[in-house]
Amino acid sequence: MKRGKQPLGCPAAHLDTIIGPGLALALALIAAIASIGCEPDPSPSTEAEPASARAAPRRAEEPDASKNVTRIVLDSLARVERPHVVLIMIDTLRRDHVHAYGYPRETTPSIDALARSAIRYDRAYSQSSWTTPSTASILTGRYPSQLGVRKQTDPLPDHATLLPEILRTHGYRTAAVVSHVFISERWNFDQGYDEFDASNSRGHAAVTSASVSDAAIEFIESSFPQGPSFLLVHYFDPHFDYIEHEDFRFSEDTDYEGWVKSGMLFGDLRRKRHEMNDDDFRRLLALYDSEIAFTDHHIGRVLDAIRALGFWDESLVVLSADHGEEFMEHDKFAHGRTLYEEQIRVPLIIKWPNAKQGAVSRRLVQSIDVLPSLLDYLEVPPPPGIAGAPIQRQTRARPT
Ligand SMILES: [Zn+2]
Numbered sequence: 001m002k003r004g005k006q007p008l009g010c011p012a013a014h015l016d017t018i019i020g021p022g023l024a025l026a027l028a029l030i031a032a033i034a035s036i037g038c039e040p041d042p043s044p045s046t047e048a049e050p051a052s053a054r055a056a057p058r059r060a061e062e063p064d065a066s067k068n069v070t071r072i073v074l075d076s077l078a079r080v081e082r083p084h085v086v087l088i089m090i091d092t093l094r095r096d097h098v099h100a101y102g103y104p105r106e107t108t109p110s111i112d113a114l115a116r117s118a119i120r121y122d123r124a125y126s127q128s129s130w131t132t133p134s135t136a137s138i139l140t141g142r143y144p145s146q147l148g149v150r151k152q153t154d155p156l157p158d159h160a161t162l163l164p165e166i167l168r169t170h171g172y173r174t175a176a177v178v179s180h181v182f183i184s185e186r187w188n189f190d191q192g193y194d195e196f197d198a199s200n201s202r203g204h205a206a207v208t209s210a211s212v213s214d215a216a217i218e219f220i221e222s223s224f225p226q227g228p229s230f231l232l233v234h235y236f237d238p239h240f241d242y243i244e245h246e247d248f249r250f251s252e253d254t255d256y257e258g259w260v261k262s263g264m265l266f267g268d269l270r271r272k273r274h275e276m277n278d279d280d281f282r283r284l285l286a287l288y289d290s291e292i293a294f295t296d297h298h299i300g301r302v303l304d305a306i307r308a309l310g311f312w313d314e315s316l317v318v319l320s321a322d323h324g325e326e327f328m329e330h331d332k333f334a335h336g337r338t339l340y341e342e343q344i345r346v347p348l349i350i351k352w353p354n355a356k357q358g359a360v361s362r363r364l365v366q367s368i369d370v371l372p373s374l375l376d377y378l379e380v381p382p383p384p385g386i387a388g389a390p391i392q393r394q395t396r397a398r399p400t
Contacts, residue, residue, distance in 0.1 A: 069361040070119055070392040073352065074377070080353035082228040084315040085167065085374060086306070089138070089232065090295060091131060091180065092239040092335065093321035095124075095347045097292055105250055107292045110300030114319060115349050116358045121391075124348035126323050126367045130336035131182040132156075134322040134367060135189070135234075139163050141371035141386040155188040161383040163371050165192030167230045170380055173223045177215040179208045179236035195219060200236070205263065207245075209237045209298040217305045224311050233302060237295045238325075240266040240334060242287035245294040250286040253279060260284050270333050285327065316377065317351040318370060352377070365391050 095101050099108045100115040101122070127137035132154070133144030139162045144150060147160055156162075164174035175195040183189045184198035197215050200208040216233045223229040237243070244251070244262040259272065260283040269284070276284070299319075306312050323335050324343045335343045348365065350373070368388030375382050376390035 068363065068392065068394065069359050070350075070363075070373075073119055073355065073359050074392050077352055077354045079377075080314045080316075082171070082378070083353040084224055084228060084306070084311055085163075085172070085230045086302075086315060086317045087138075087163070087230075087232045087370075088299060088302070088317070088319040089135065089234045090238060090299075090319070090321045090347075091234065091236045092323065092325050093292060093295075093347060094324040094342060095321070095345050096342075097289060098347050100349070101347060105289055107250075107289050108296045110296045110303060111319060111347075111349065113300075114303060114317065114351055117355050118317070118349045118351035119355075119359045119361055121348040121350070121365050122360055122362045123364045124320070124346055124366070125364075126321070126344050126346045129323045129339055129343035131180055131322050132187055135183045136160070138320065138322075138367040138370050139189075139232075141368045141382065141388040143368065143387050146385065146387060152182075155186070156191070158188065158191075160191070162189075162192045163374070164230050164232070166375065166380060166383065167228075167378075168192055168194070170228075170378070172228045172230045173226065174230045175219040175223065176232040176234070177212050177219070178232070178234040179212050180234070180239075183234060204239065204241045204266065205243075207237060207243060207294075209235050209295045212236075213298040213301045216302045220302070220305045220311075221309065224306070224309055233299075235295045235299070238288065238291040240269070242284065242291055244287050244290045248290045248293040248297065250289045250293070251283060252286070253282065256283050258283060260287070262287055266334065273328065273331075273333060276328075281328075288325070288327075313354050315351070316353050316374065317349075318374070319347065319349045320367065320370070321346040361391075363391065363394065369394075 097103050097107055098111055099106050100112040100120060126134040128134040128144055132152070133149045136147050136149045136156050137144060140147065140160050142160070148154060148157055164176070168174050174193045175197070176190070176193050177197045177200065178184060178189070179200035179202070181187065181198070181201045184201050185196060190196040200212050202208060212233060212235055216231060219229070219231055241263050256279055258280045260269070260276070260280045303317070306315050324346060325335050326332050326338070326340065326342050329342050330338060330340055332338070346367070366388060369391050370388070372382050372386055372388045373391045376392060
């Protein structure tokens, strides 16, 4: 993969200054661009896609309700009344570095295995390109502008109704394991949990996926056998600083002796970005991929714990990212300042209870749709003011 030439599809627009209240407009622009057919599908895993989806024309609108892949899949599955719900969030995971989404390197065997019995949403967008507002949106089904979460100093308001709050009133035990302060109790994200563990919020240089999974598995083993449970698991390792992990190396050039080093300070990387040659850039992406593969390994441990306890079929598992990451597509690194594809087009994979096959949906969906989709499945009325809509009920791709 060459610098600045990643196959990301079309840039959303020049939206550098549109953050927060302009997000709905930004998504409208993205959708408008996507609708003219600029984005090829590199997916290697469409073998189990329903025939109706394969036959669907590649355009933003799916005017016939029968083309709603999520509805087709759900109609084919035996419903579980109160499934365990697990929401796995991976900070800073680019959609196009996930093997199930077509990335050539096998960075994500655990996520790929999950996708083989799940719906993989190919055109999913987060509501923001940084952690606090995007996570707030997926947990509330509301836009960041509705929540007043715009700046780094803005906490989640008390009046926000989070998914765990809703589920707890319906008899769920609820827990979260998070690994960044931006979604910790300091930002008021601990609403609605029986257990809230932010002890892995240890900064950019820490490696936390193993201990995050340890805490998640402890909750699964103690709570799942007792009754319906909700678990949020948030991983942070793919976020810079990029650290290479033993047993998860992708560096092809073993003789590389350049200045891009595992664990180097992000400020140094940003400052020297215009000095990078192709070898430096390959090295950098190999470090990022090592972080992804390491995290994927520990996600696999959590999924295996659910399987080992015999709760796999009756569990509803959602995996997504709060945002992606820029690698010089628009002359910068990292995220949080633009709304280009590389930053807000995210992986979204939902394994519905009793699903045994994989499928792909090309419907345009957003992170705010996750909460209403889950509540619709659970037959729980959504709280007022929700901006998203159940994916399985959408007969037209939005915005129209
Ligand atoms: Zn983040």
